[in-house]
Amino acid sequence: MKIMSILEIYSTNNCLHKLVVISGWIRSKRVSKIGISFLTVYDGSSIHSIQVIACKSLLNYFTEVLKLTTGCSVIVTGYLQLSRGLLQVYEIKSCNIQVIGWVNHPELYPMSAKRHTVEYIRNFCHLRPRTNLIGVVTRIRNMVFQALNKFLNNYGYFWVSTPIITSIDAEGAGSVFKVSLLDSNSNCKIQTRSEINKKLNFFGKEVFLTVSGQLTLEAYACSLSKVYSLGPTFRAENSNTKKHLTEFWMLEVERSFTNIDKISQFSEKLLKYTVSYVLDHCISDLVFLQKIIDPNIFNRLNDFLNIKFINIEYSDVINILKKNNINNNSVISWGDDLLSIQEKYLTDNYFKSTVIIRNYPKSLKAFYMRVNDDNRTVSAFDILVPRIGEIIGGSEREERLDFLENRMNEIGLNSNNYSWYKDLRKYGTVPHSGFGLGLERLVLFITGIKNIRESIPFPRTVGSADF
Known part of the structure; x- marks a missing residue:
């Protein structure tokens, strides 16, 4: 269930302290000396995240919860309650945290909790949606x-x-990508262009990626x-x-x-x-x-x-x-x-x-x-x-x-x-x-x-x- 959906449902109906289940990823973790960890969990449904309180009484607290790092995926079961902290209105007091996916080598994780430049995260387009x-x-x-x-x-x-593959240049400007079956590894130097086209021209004519579907x-x-x-x-x-x-x-x-x-x-x-x-x-x-x-x-x-x-x-x-x-x-x-x-x-x-x-x-x-x-x-x-x-x-x-x-x-x-x-x-x-x-x-x-x-x-x- 989406984090925001939980907040909207329970705050609207004034039904706090009900058992909820959320799934998402760890954005950050803070550990206190008294045996309590504060996990920030998000699921991508909104800019909002939610704080999860994990106490040392959890069965996997020392074996797993303390080892959680940014990017790990979890399923949290717990009770929604008003937060005593100043940074959020609601929080979840967990009674079970199931770790679904770990981050290998957290010290090398490209999307660590620190702030990164847009130029840096552009190098990791497969991971940058996590920011x-x-x-x-x-x-x-x-x-x-x-x-x-x-x-x-x-x-x-x-x-x-409209077609993505087309035989015409809609703008008439020639700024098109040609679509071809040509194998870049083949030895084309010994073949004429007409021979190559005859063998490899899939559509029977030159075709291009469309610059516009307008026509x-x-x-x-x-x-x-x-x-x-x-x-x-x-x-x-x-x-x-x-x-x-x-x-x-x-x-x-x-x-x-x-x-x-x-x-x-x-x-x-x-x-x-x-x-x-x-x-x-x-x-x-x-x-x-x-x-x-x-x-x-x-x-x-x-x-x-x-x-x-x-x-x-x-x-x-x-x-x-x-x-x-x-x-x-x-x-x-x-x-x-x-x-x-x-x-x-x-x-x-x-x-x-x-x-x-x-x-x-x-x-x-x-x-x-x-x-x-x-x-x-x-x-x-x-x-x-x-x-x-x-x-x-x-x-x-x-x-x-x-x-x-x-x-x-x-x-x-x-x-x-x-x-x-x-x-x-x-x-x-x-x-x-x-x-x-x-x-x-x-x-x-x-x-x-x-x-x-x-x-x-x-x-x-x-x-x-x-x-």
């Missing part, structure tokens, strides 16, 4: 996941599992109207920063018969709903983060909920940045992509709010975004949040076949590879829009942690794919 910080982040990540699904379900969106999701949006996917995506970009991963989770939303105004407003509602959901369901975890990560976390998240997002045109953003001379006197021109320092200036300094930037130059955006009447820009938007930068990117999708083919030709895509995608424009085409939300970046924003590698259980980055 308070990663436990907190994991529970909040779970709550974000639940909130996104609940919000979209409430609005009648259908979940669609396939559009196929379902053009039949079921409102759909979304939520799963892993992969980008082969050589970006080794605190905000980039090569494997990350993406929420992608598509809706037919809608435009950029409606879909951007919907994405704002989704973000605020998710933050509100975390505030309602993760109060203890947020209090922990307030103490060690971000003293302003509650004010920051509540401000996010109460301030309406700023809507601004890309062209106006360029003028603001020119006027205020951002990025060490480097001149920014219309058509340039925004740098992180410029995004940070807009959200943290100039507007002091979340910003929605609209109508980017088409040269900066993907081929599937709808070209505006000026033929220079596309009906696209990015949502930038303070401290993080871009967290959502979306657009109206190009529903006009001739415009879509022109964009493919402009950037050098082989439109024959997208014949099925063009069919969506041939057979009952409709205006439709959508957006993508990076799950890890949202977790990064909510928690206030500094590095995105702590927002995902097993981070994959340039030069690192352990576990």
